[in-house]
Amino acid sequence: MSRVTKFAARDPGPAARVTGFMAHLRENGLRLGVAETQLALTALCEVDASQPDQARQVLKAICTGCKEEVDQFDPLFDSFWMDMGRVKQKVVSTTPSKSDDNMHSSREAQGEDAGGAGSANAPDGGDGPAESDGEGRLIATEVRNLMRKDLRDLVRPEDITEAEAVARKLGAALRDRRSRRRIAARKGDRLHFRKTIRASLATGGEPIRLMRKNRPDRPQKIVALCDVSGSMTVYARIFLAFLAGLMRSDPTADAYLFHTRLVRITEALRDKDTMRAIGRMSLMADGFGGGSEIGPSLGRFARTYAKRFVDGRSVVLILSDGYDTAPPAVMDAALADLRKRGCKIIWLNPLKGWRDYAPVADGMAAALPHLDLFCAANTLADLAALDREVMTL
Amino acid sequence: MTWTDLQTALAAGGYVASDDLSVAIHLAVTLGRPLLLEGAAGVGKTQLASSLATARDTKLIRLQCYEGLDAAQAIYEWNYQRQLLTIRAAAEDGETGKAVEDRIFSRDFLLERPLLAAITQDVPPVLLIDEIDRADEEFEAYLLEILSEFQVTIPELGTVTAVTRPIVILTSNGTRDLSDALRRRCLYYYVEYPDRQTELAILNARCPEIEARLGAQIVGFVQKLREEELEKVPGIAETLDFAAALMGLGIADLTDDPGVLQHTLSTLLKTQSDRAHITPEVASRIAGKAA
Numbered sequence: 001m002s003r004v005t006k007f008a009a010r011d012p013g014p015a016a017r018v019t020g021f022m023a024h025l026r027e028n029g030l031r032l033g034v035a036e037t038q039l040a041l042t043a044l045c046e047v048d049a050s051q052p053d054q055a056r057q058v059l060k061a062i063c064t065g066c067k068e069e070v071d072q073f074d075p076l077f078d079s080f081w082m083d084m085g086r087v088k089q090k091v092v093s094t095t096p097s098k099s100d101d102n103m104h105s106s107r108e109a110q111g112e113d114a115g116g117a118g119s120a121n122a123p124d125g126g127d128g129p130a131e132s133d134g135e136g137r138l139i140a141t142e143v144r145n146l147m148r149k150d151l152r153d154l155v156r157p158e159d160i161t162e163a164e165a166v167a168r169k170l171g172a173a174l175r176d177r178r179s180r181r182r183i184a185a186r187k188g189d190r191l192h193f194r195k196t197i198r199a200s201l202a203t204g205g206e207p208i209r210l211m212r213k214n215r216p217d218r219p220q221k222i223v224a225l226c227d228v229s230g231s232m233t234v235y236a237r238i239f240l241a242f243l244a245g246l247m248r249s250d251p252t253a254d255a256y257l258f259h260t261r262l263v264r265i266t267e268a269l270r271d272k273d274t275m276r277a278i279g280r281m282s283l284m285a286d287g288f289g290g291g292s293e294i295g296p297s298l299g300r301f302a303r304t305y306a307k308r309f310v311d312g313r314s315v316v317l318i319l320s321d322g323y324d325t326a327p328p329a330v331m332d333a334a335l336a337d338l339r340k341r342g343c344k345i346i347w348l349n350p351l352k353g354w355r356d357y358a359p360v361a362d363g364m365a366a367a368l369p370h371l372d373l374f375c376a377a378n379t380l381a382d383l384a385a386l387d388r389e390v391m392t393l
Numbered sequence: 394m395t396w397t398d399l400q401t402a403l404a405a406g407g408y409v410a411s412d413d414l415s416v417a418i419h420l421a422v423t424l425g426r427p428l429l430l431e432g433a434a435g436v437g438k439t440q441l442a443s444s445l446a447t448a449r450d451t452k453l454i455r456l457q458c459y460e461g462l463d464a465a466q467a468i469y470e471w472n473y474q475r476q477l478l479t480i481r482a483a484a485e486d487g488e489t490g491k492a493v494e495d496r497i498f499s500r501d502f503l504l505e506r507p508l509l510a511a512i513t514q515d516v517p518p519v520l521l522i523d524e525i526d527r528a529d530e531e532f533e534a535y536l537l538e539i540l541s542e543f544q545v546t547i548p549e550l551g552t553v554t555a556v557t558r559p560i561v562i563l564t565s566n567g568t569r570d571l572s573d574a575l576r577r578r579c580l581y582y583y584v585e586y587p588d589r590q591t592e593l594a595i596l597n598a599r600c601p602e603i604e605a606r607l608g609a610q611i612v613g614f615v616q617k618l619r620e621e622e623l624e625k626v627p628g629i630a631e632t633l634d635f636a637a638a639l640m641g642l643g644i645a646d647l648t649d650d651p652g653v654l655q656h657t658l659s660t661l662l663k664t665q666s667d668r669a670h671i672t673p674e675v676a677s678r679i680a681g682k683a684a
Contacts, residue, residue, distance in 0.1 A: 031573065039424065046423050047396065047416065057416040065576035067431065067567075070583045183461065201473035204480075303622065308567040337624075 004052060005081050014049075015041060024080050025063055028072070029267065029280065032063055052081065068267060157274050159237065159380075163245030166384045171250045173387035174220045174315055181215070188212030220315050222246065222253045223343075225301060227320030229259040229292030235350045235378055239319045242383055244269055244277060254309050257281070258297035259290050264305060294320055294363055295330030302337035312342030315390075319348050319377070324363030331363045335370035344372045346390070348383070352376035395419070399448070408437070408444035409587075409594045417582040418445065427540050427561035429525075429576065432584030435628015437595075438564040441584075442521035445560065452518040454559070456507035458528035464535065468545055469509045472502045498549040508536075509545050512555035520559040525575075526568045533575055540578060587629065589616055595629055600636050610647045611636050613683030618661060621671065621679075627661040634660040647680040654680060 007017060022037045040062050047054045056077050064070045184192050195211035203209070224246060226239050243255045247269035254266050268280035298318070310316060316338060324331060338345065347367060351357050353376035359365055368374065373390070377383050394402075396412075396419035403410050403418075410418070418441075421428035430438040446453035456467060476497040483493040496502075505513065511520040525533065539545065543555035563579060565571060587595060593612045596603065603611075615632045627635075638657045639647075647654060655673045662668050671679075 031577075033577075036577075039426070043420050043424055046420060053412070054416060057413045058420060060413065061417040061420055061428075061580045061582055064581050064583075065429075065573070065579075066570075066581070067583050070581070201477070202471065204477060309570075311568070 014044075018044065021059070021080050022063070025076060028076055029271070030063060030069055030072070030076075031065075036062060055081070068264065156241075159241035160244045160248070160274055162380055163238075163241040163383075164248050165245070166380050167242060167246035168249040169384060170387050170390060171222060171246070171253070173390045174222060179216050179218045182213040183216050185212060185214035185216070188214030190214070218313055219252065220313055220344075221309075221311075222250060222317060223256075223306075223310055223314050224253065224317040224319065225256045225258060225262075225298070227259070227292060227294060227318075228257050229294075229323075230290060231292065231321055231323050232350070235319075235321075238378065238380055238383075240278070240281070242319075242380065244274065244281075247277075248274075254305075256301065256305070257284070258294070258301075260293045260297075262297045262300050262305075291325055292320075292323060293326050294322065294324040295326040295328070295332075295334050295366075298338065299330060299334035302334050302341075306338055306341055306343075310338070310341045310343050314341075314343040316343050316345045317348065318345065321349055321351050322347075322359065322361050322364030322367065324361070326363070328362040328366035332366040332370075335367055339370055345370060346373040346375065347371050348375050348377040348386075350376070350378035353378050353382065394422075402448035403444050404598065406444045406447040407598045408441060408448075409591055409598055410441070411587075411591060414441075414582055414584070417580055421562070421580050422560055424580075425558050427563055427579045429563045429565065429571075429579035429581050430584055431565045431567055431581070433586065433626065433628065434566055435630045436584045436586055437629050438584055439521065439523055442519050442523075442562045442564075445562070446519040449519070449560075451516050452514060453521060454507050454511045454514075454518050455521045455523060457523045458525050458532070460527060460529060462528045462532055466506055467508050467532070467536075468506050468539075469547060470504045470506065471498075471549075472504050476502055500550070503547070503550070508539055509553065511559040511561075512539075512543055512545065512557075513553065514557060514559070517557040518559050520561045522561065522563045524566060525563045526565040526571060530572065533572055537575055537578060586619060586626070589613070592616065592629065592632060596632060596636055599633050600640070603636055603640060604645065607639065607645060607647070608636070610680070610683055611639065614647060614680055615661065617679045617683055618671070621675075623662070623667045623670065624664045625662075625667060627663075631661050631663075647683065648677070651677045651680075 011017065018040055019037055022032055022040065026032050040059055043058050043062055044055060047058055049055045049058070056074075059077065060070065060073050064073050182188070182190060182192075184195055190213050192211040192213035195213075196207050196209070199209045199211055200207040224243055226243055228236055228240075232239070243265070246253050247255055247266065255264075255269055257263050257265055263284045265281050265284055268284055269277050271277035271280060335345065349359075349364070352359075352374070359368055359374070375382075375386060375389060377386065396415045399419050399422070400410055400412070400415040403415070417428060420426070430441065432438055442455070443453050479497050479502075480493060483496075503509075507520070511518055522536070525536070528536075540561060543558055544552055546552045563575075589612055592615070593608060596608050596612060600608075611632065615627055615635065619626050635657060638660045642653060642657065644650070644653060644657075651673050654676055658668070658671060658676060662671060
């Protein structure tokens, strides 16, 4: 890992390499433009760029824009500059018969060869535009997971379009919250006396400019957590399509997947290309269809992301069947923690639609007292029908 | 000035900056780009701006953001009272309308708010825009314009262009996601909780009179405490308070007196459930490990 990449002698120079690196970052989901490349080159002139550490620090400051990208940056840097990726590459297709082999090739290969494919400069395999993207191919991973599924097999674009409409409807039902308080606004139904008097100072005490105030919209932010453990596989198609639709229709929404781990998929799902978004999501959902640790995952959420993204104006939507392998006390504590942030919690359980279902699973029973709404949902139609219930929250 | 010089200068002012951070600040200064700092509360984001101002021997201009912050509080406002008084006085003296108008819309009657003040300094100041995530999104958009153009248009006076470009530092606690446009224009650094060596260096820089052994114990204790499941993880400011409290009480060793340790924990733990979680037994166990 520590060796510096040897570039081919034909390589046109440092500027081209940095450009290649930028393209590499772009392929892996960082949003960077030409201006950043230019800035990076200028910045590298300011320090001793031949020192890998300094170059890393410089490029990190310029190319990243949030915590997630900072965490992502180091492996990407290593894979490009530290001999895990090459500039001159042949696209080696290990299983040419499969059309979506990009997702699989890097995981099955081991060692240095693993990161070989997928520079921005390399031509793609020609498998069609949606399938041949280079998402994450250079990220080296040692973790093996036997329960690997490509979510792209599960979710179809038509589902997402349909789910988008549902999500929009649900979002609108949740969002219609107006504050009691009035604040200054350009167009308002009442006069803002304090501001009017203040403004009248400029005109010698004559209130010529009338200031107004209005009740501001306080949109509820939707935070969706989807369980993708083994027992939920049957419903995954609906829920993942719903998540994708939600992210598309609502720019403030936030989405997470959990099974035994918790991952934030908001950024991945915001990708404009729907199938690529799902592809990125499936990369992140390592361990899809595995065991479920709902309580610990929710606990982790409450302790980390919730502190940043959940407040009194959030609605936390949990999509899970409540079959938890962890003790119920963990679930209880996690939801109590989450509640303290002042949010509303809605639990959508696909099993509740069954006849004679009772929430007897220990985890589910422990969760019940903390929920604002506990509903059934196993089809998109069910989700669409939720808006009335959500409205009364 | 290279980044190592900057690091040394910051250290002389009592701010221990990591290599990454020093490079990021150095770039922000040389490239004239704003630097966006994110991180948990109490990791020294705001302190960095004031230390940087001290290190570069310039002024620190601070704009604290809050919900509802508008241009009148952030950029400029006319001093209406003074204008009115001047008009009154002018009327008595028989001054003509045009002359009075010119006079009352001059720089003397302008109340400079932080953003305007920052671009009219002779020596480039450090402009700290604190907790940008608390301001409204509309203000963020407005700020973008100023940060890219470094000029302010005042209808009555004309355009004020920056004499010198301030060093802009933005901080955010991440209570909401900032817009991509803002992130794009800034250099970015995520400030983590310091590691053991760094924190010890900070403690020694801030409280030089502390004994080496107690200092190491305090840092070890706080580092271990951060690994516990707490609602509010103690930051560096809390460590310094804790050290000050222990020194004030004349404690030489953390493990000496569990009772006193428990009392001084109020400087580190700021919620009731955290207090309940760190019982005297847990505290002395952590202290024992740290020692």
